[in-house]
Amino acid sequence: MHRPFALPGTRPRYVRDRGYDMRHLRLDLALDFEARRLAGTATLRVAPLAGTPRRLELDAVELAIDTVEADGRELAFAYDGCVLAIEPPQGEEIELRIRYSATPRRGLYFVGPDAAYPHKPRQIWSQGQDEDSRHWFPCFDSPLAKCTTELCVTVPEGMICVSNGRLVEQYGRTFHYRLDVPHSPYLVTLVAGEYACVRARAGAVELMYFVPPGREEDAARALGRTPDMIGFFADYLGVPYPYERYSQVCVADFLFGGMENTSATTLTLDTLHDARAHLDFSSEPLVSHELAHQWFGDLVTCRDWSEAWLNEGFATYLEVLWQEHAHGADEMAFERADYMDQYMREDRERYRRRLVERRWDEPLEIFDRHLYEKGALVLHMIRRHVGDAGFRAALARYLMRHRGGTAETRDLARAIEEATGRNVDAFFDQWVYGAGHPELHARYEWDDERQAVRIELEQTQALADDTPLHALEFEVAAEVDGEWRTVALVAEPAAKQTLSVPLPARPTGFVIDAGRHVLASWRVDKPLLVWARELSAAPQAIDRAQAATALGRDASQLARQSLTRSLEHDTFWGVRAACARALGQVGGPVALAALLERLGREPHAKARRAIVRALGEFVADAEAQAALEQCFRQGDASYFVEAEAVHALCRTGADAALEVAQLALGRPSHGEIIRQLACTGLGELRAPDERRDAALSLLREETAYGRPVQSRRAAATALGALGEGRAPVREHLERLTTDPDFRMRLAVVLALGALGDARAVAAIERAEARELDGRVRRRCREVTRSLREGVRREETVQRLTEEVAELKRDGRKLVERIERLEGQLGKASQ
Numbered sequence: 001m002h003r004p005f006a007l008p009g010t011r012p013r014y015v016r017d018r019g020y021d022m023r024h025l026r027l028d029l030a031l032d033f034e035a036r037r038l039a040g041t042a043t044l045r046v047a048p049l050a051g052t053p054r055r056l057e058l059d060a061v062e063l064a065i066d067t068v069e070a071d072g073r074e075l076a077f078a079y080d081g082c083v084l085a086i087e088p089p090q091g092e093e094i095e096l097r098i099r100y101s102a103t104p105r106r107g108l109y110f111v112g113p114d115a116a117y118p119h120k121p122r123q124i125w126s127q128g129q130d131e132d133s134r135h136w137f138p139c140f141d142s143p144l145a146k147c148t149t150e151l152c153v154t155v156p157e158g159m160i161c162v163s164n165g166r167l168v169e170q171y172g173r174t175f176h177y178r179l180d181v182p183h184s185p186y187l188v189t190l191v192a193g194e195y196a197c198v199r200a201r202a203g204a205v206e207l208m209y210f211v212p213p214g215r216e217e218d219a220a221r222a223l224g225r226t227p228d229m230i231g232f233f234a235d236y237l238g239v240p241y242p243y244e245r246y247s248q249v250c251v252a253d254f255l256f257g258g259m260e261n262t263s264a265t266t267l268t269l270d271t272l273h274d275a276r277a278h279l280d281f282s283s284e285p286l287v288s289h290e291l292a293h294q295w296f297g298d299l300v301t302c303r304d305w306s307e308a309w310l311n312e313g314f315a316t317y318l319e320v321l322w323q324e325h326a327h328g329a330d331e332m333a334f335e336r337a338d339y340m341d342q343y344m345r346e347d348r349e350r351y352r353r354r355l356v357e358r359r360w361d362e363p364l365e366i367f368d369r370h371l372y373e374k375g376a377l378v379l380h381m382i383r384r385h386v387g388d389a390g391f392r393a394a395l396a397r398y399l400m401r402h403r404g405g406t407a408e409t410r411d412l413a414r415a416i417e418e419a420t421g422r423n424v425d426a427f428f429d430q431w432v433y434g435a436g437h438p439e440l441h442a443r444y445e446w447d448d449e450r451q452a453v454r455i456e457l458e459q460t461q462a463l464a465d466d467t468p469l470h471a472l473e474f475e476v477a478a479e480v481d482g483e484w485r486t487v488a489l490v491a492e493p494a495a496k497q498t499l500s501v502p503l504p505a506r507p508t509g510f511v512i513d514a515g516r517h518v519l520a521s522w523r524v525d526k527p528l529l530v531w532a533r534e535l536s537a538a539p540q541a542i543d544r545a546q547a548a549t550a551l552g553r554d555a556s557q558l559a560r561q562s563l564t565r566s567l568e569h570d571t572f573w574g575v576r577a578a579c580a581r582a583l584g585q586v587g588g589p590v591a592l593a594a595l596l597e598r599l600g601r602e603p604h605a606k607a608r609r610a611i612v613r614a615l616g617e618f619v620a621d622a623e624a625q626a627a628l629e630q631c632f633r634q635g636d637a638s639y640f641v642e643a644e645a646v647h648a649l650c651r652t653g654a655d656a657a658l659e660v661a662q663l664a665l666g667r668p669s670h671g672e673i674i675r676q677l678a679c680t681g682l683g684e685l686r687a688p689d690e691r692r693d694a695a696l697s698l699l700r701e702e703t704a705y706g707r708p709v710q711s712r713r714a715a716a717t718a719l720g721a722l723g724e725g726r727a728p729v730r731e732h733l734e735r736l737t738t739d740p741d742f743r744m745r746l747a748v749v750l751a752l753g754a755l756g757d758a759r760a761v762a763a764i765e766r767a768e769a770r771e772l773d774g775r776v777r778r779r780c781r782e783v784t785r786s787l788r789e790g791v792r793r794e795e796t797v798q799r800l801t802e803e804v805a806e807l808k809r810d811g812r813k814l815v816e817r818i819e820r821l822e823g824q825l826g827k828a829s830q
């Protein structure tokens with residue numbers, strides 16, 4: 001059974017009545033950095049809707065309201081700290097002027113240096129999504145209250161200001177921006193700081209990249225493909241980029257990777273990277289994602305947060321479309337496979353929910369791997385279903401019809417039907433309104449008499465939950481006489497069925513769901529020779545990688561040989577990485593030798609990283625340990641390979657692991673990836689008590705305020721992994737629940753969950769009560785729930801864990817014995 005998504009007591013959410021239409025919003029604000037305060041006037045032009053009461057209610061949290069005026073006359077108002085209630089005069093359109101000030105705890109953030117982080121830049125930035133704009137200006141804070149906006153902001157000395165739309169004028173420290181296309185209040189942005197600006201163009205669109213002075217080169221590296229992306233999206237969608245300008249501004253301590261504020265995206269500073277990181281790190285997924293939102297999210301907005309997959313699913317899917325366009329179908333397929341893994345992990349380990357979901361306490365709760373990754377994969381299946389041309393026509397229709405407004409899932413279904421004639425209601429019921437995904441078991445069999453492959457297909461998902469049986473479309477790729485052909489198949493929503501694929505002769509390779517397009521988990525029973533052939537010859541890289549994974553579950557000589565050969569010869573790095581992973585799974589001297597042999601020669605940093613990680617499977621193996629230690633000490637062109645080396649070394653339980661990890665904690669890298677994985681490794685260190693104590697104390701030191709934020713979080717997570725049964729570790733983590741960094745608090749709460757000690761419940765409940773971030777609050781509730789349940793389950797889990805470990809040990813011993821026997825046989829036959 002999967003965990004339910006809705007927590008006890010959660011009721012479905014609906015957009016509340018509003019009474020008035022928002023037409024235009026203007027903010028005239030002055031910012032005071034030292035006092036962390038803003039003050040000024042919000043001018044709202046509103047129009048009453050027919051038959052509604054005269055009372056106008058605006059969201060406005062913790063603002064100090066001075067006066068409310070209309071037509072130059074002061075109005076009475078009621079304000080309870082959350083909602084500002086006014087009775088405006090009658091009229092078709094009313095202009096309200098609200099004078100106010102605020103020292104916001106959310107929505108607008110003032111970041112700057114302190115004693116522990118003296119080099120942090122001084123910046124002010126807003127983050128409205130989902131419902132936080134109300135913390136810095138009064139508005140009807142709902143995605144459907146779209147209006148044009150204007151910001152006139154006076155910033156502190158030395159700072160410049162970035163906001164939505166075009167810069168109308170600038171005088172002194174005052175910046176006046178205006179956006180003439182209606183957008184939602186959560187997309188209103190204000191960023192102020194000391195910035196250098198790198199300019200570019202995409203046709204008529206003016207591009208500006210705002211980065212801290214001195215990082216202009218990094219800006220070109222991280223953001224330089226923006227013009228190509230704009231060109232590609234405009235062409236693909238058939239709708240030009242909707243605004244005059246596109247700014248991207250990098251800020252410190254950002255709450256997300258990026259935020260698609262209309263025409264002025266905010267990005268985390270961490271996306272800027274040096275040339276060395278550029279070997280195996282790319283900003284393109286983030287940059288293309290936020291850019292895609294300018295169409296999906298900003299121009300056309302989800303009507304209410306329950307429908308937010310229309311924002312995030314599209315932005316995430318357009319990331320992979322860009323990937324396909326810029327880097328080819330194989331890269332795209334691997335990114336999709338990664339999405340699938342992420343979604344399935346959440347589905348397996350956290351909860352299962354419908355894509356359109358109303359049962360939440362805060363919208364942020366549904367911004368998860370369902371919303372982004374599953375949403376994207378569902379769109380991908382729609383594209384496969386109606387074809388690329390149909391998909392593009394449907395998107396153009398959807399965008400043109402709802403531009404400047406909002407949409408919901410049914411609008412997308414209608415646009416698809418109108419453009420392509422295909423009714424997708426059943427598809428949407430299955431994938432959007434139904435939870436889960438197909439869990440498939442396929443048995444392959446060649447029927448010599450009928451000259452056909454028979455696929456016995458079972459859908460097993462319905463056994464566990466109320467997950468529906470699915471209708472499915474997929475392709476098989478079959479190799480007959482050295483020629484690959486594809487055959488399209490349709491499966492009924494049935495628990496069991498047999499599909500038949502007639503072929504001129506028995507195929508040598510037979511890939512089911514070629515290209516891995518269906519969002520499903522597959523278990524496929526197929527002869528080993530067929531898998532081996534697919535690994536060496538399937539046309540699509542993702543299919544070869546799937547074959548490698550299947551062979552990794554087999555300990556035969558044929559499997560090892562095939563994997564070793566492809567590790568050496570496959571032309572795509574992702575397949576070589578999959579072979580490395582599989583060889584790590586198989587274990588034994590042959591696999592080890594193959595990995596060690598390849599390590600020094602593998603040219604692609606990502607494949608090298610996979611090899612290093614696979615070496616970490618060789619627990620207590622001196623040869624693997626020596627290679628990993630050397631890899632770390634002599635260094636690698638890639639930060640990520642070095643990071644993986646220290647992580648893997650710890651996993652092997654090497655004597656040198658502690659010392660190397662300590663070195664790694666002092667080695668700088670992009671995003672502190674080396675320090676992070678040193679912490680992760682320490683958390684997985686298989687070591688006797690006294691070394692475990694040493695590891696715990698290193699990790700505790702690394703959680704100190706003042707250490708790099710990324711490794712602090714990794715250290716907290718690692719304490720959760722390693723500190724089981726240690727009361728001082730739990731108490732240390734409990735103290736960290738008051739940390740100023742919300743991501744640290746998130747890591748700490750999850751670590752307390754991992755410790756599994758129900759005595760932490762009280763501290764987590766106190767943390768939840770103080771918490772301002774919706775994501776952390778949600779995790780607090782999930783963790784306390786599982787800690788309470790865990791008390792009952794503890795014994796069972798303990799027993800199962802031991803059994804699994806024992807089985808794994810037996811399996812690896814078996815491989816070693818088989819290899820020895822094979823060796824003896826080989827000698828005997830010589």
Ligand SMILES: [Zn+2]
Nearest residue numbers: 289293312315
């Ligand atoms: Zn997004």
